[in-house]
Amino acid sequence: MNKIDAKAFAASEFLSQPIKMHVGGKEVAASNGQTFDTLDPGTGKVLAKVPSAGATDVDAAVDAARQAFNKTAWRSMPAKDRAVLLHRLADLIDQHTPLLAEIESKDVGKPRAQASAFDIPHAAQTFRYYADLSVHTRHREPFAVSGNDAWSVRQPHGVCGFVFPWNFPFLLIGWGVAPALAAGNTIVIKPAEDTPLSALLFARLAEQAGFPAGVVNVITGLGETAGAALSSHPGINRMSFTGSPEVGRLVAEACGRNLVPVKLELGGKGAAVLFDDVAVDSVAEALAGAVTLNAGQVCCTATRWIVHKKVAEAFISKAASTMGAMKIGYGGDEATQIGPVVSEKQRRRVLGYVERSVKEGAEAYLPGGVAEVSGYKDGFYVKPALLGGAASNVCAREEVFGPVAYVMTFQDEEEAIALVNSSPYGLANSVWSSDLSRATRVAERLVAGNSWINAHNLFPHGVSYGGVNLSGCGGGVLGPDTLEDYYRKQSVVRPL
């Protein structure tokens, strides 16, 4: 196993070696020798050739995870001993932040400064949070019953499968796998084909932290082959999928056939409701920042801006000027605020939505379009767009997943609530008002997994984050309940 030395190991060195998957503690190519390309979205050029796993490779990874579950001390070691390893992993993540942030920035296109200030440390913190929570979780709990000595015992499920999307590859690994590992499960990860690299570094770091071989396995491959093979595998005990509702349905169907419990974290069409008592300029700046974060490729971000008629004109003017002034550029450039979107396919999707929206009658306060970035002519850059108009417009209803906001106006509270709740999605919304009792009242009536007040995109460890309706089911992430999801509870009874 390659040991990573933080000083000697650079992104260029990682990328210059053949990229391998991580199965049973070994670095392996796909059994059929096939590879696919992962691109740098900022240059449009190939970043690395990555193994393209098929069903045989997925079998090997699930088998390695099963062997590690059955034959190593991982599942049965005291929670405090596993927590030591999880803390060591978190420390290694921190120590390798420059490497991880550079790889994440090159693979996703996101500003490197954002990856190193947020994505990577947030993931490290997720491991610490679940490590500590698992230590304070009671392994055995008595039932208060008469005539019997009875208790319940928390056991890990076994092998857990994870399929992830491309927008926050490393951060989402933390959200997904940290509770599963803390509970004593073993895992198989299938990262998105657009962004497979940081998952491979994660597996190496886990092993360097002292996790037994086979506890963490990573297979890289296409969704319809490797992803489908993992989610329909009869050898997994639990499945977690993060991605689009369309693929989520396929994964849930496959798990349903095997009676494997599945957790789905899906897309969103988040709203921000702005009352007329806010400081308009600062809210406009905050929402401009939210919708351009990660080039708008954020499942829960505010893309529907529902603004009180009295302040709409001033708000739109400030938001459009703020978004229009943002620096679009390569993720590795310090000044960059908006990097490229992840692929040419994603760029076509974003541009197509803006075009359809305008054709359907939306007003374009900021028209969006292709962005030219000097020195990076083949990168997948788009300009932010600010549109507005009727609630029936395609950009008011569907997830664009790009730096595109859509403004609608309202006169009274009920109208605003109805507009937010007209969406089939239910991930996250925010309410902005200086009247906290009104903000609380409205926040609690918005149908979604998360409501935020006077802020958008809040992810504190210890607060559950999940979606309802088209945005997900089967639980969420980041909260104490997610650790519970990764234990099976077994009752034991002895007549007295």
Ligand code: NAD
């Ligand atoms: P996607 O659904 O296209 O792909 C997600 C993953 O599924 C990828 O790894 C892909 O390879 C895999 N996949 C594709 N076909 C598959 C199949 N038939 N069987 C099994 N796996 C398959 O999503 P995406 O385009 O990568 O990500 C964007 C979506 O993810 C958006 O809808 C976004 O809102 C959502 N998302 C949700 C959250 C959340 O926490 N709720 C977080 C991030 C992203």
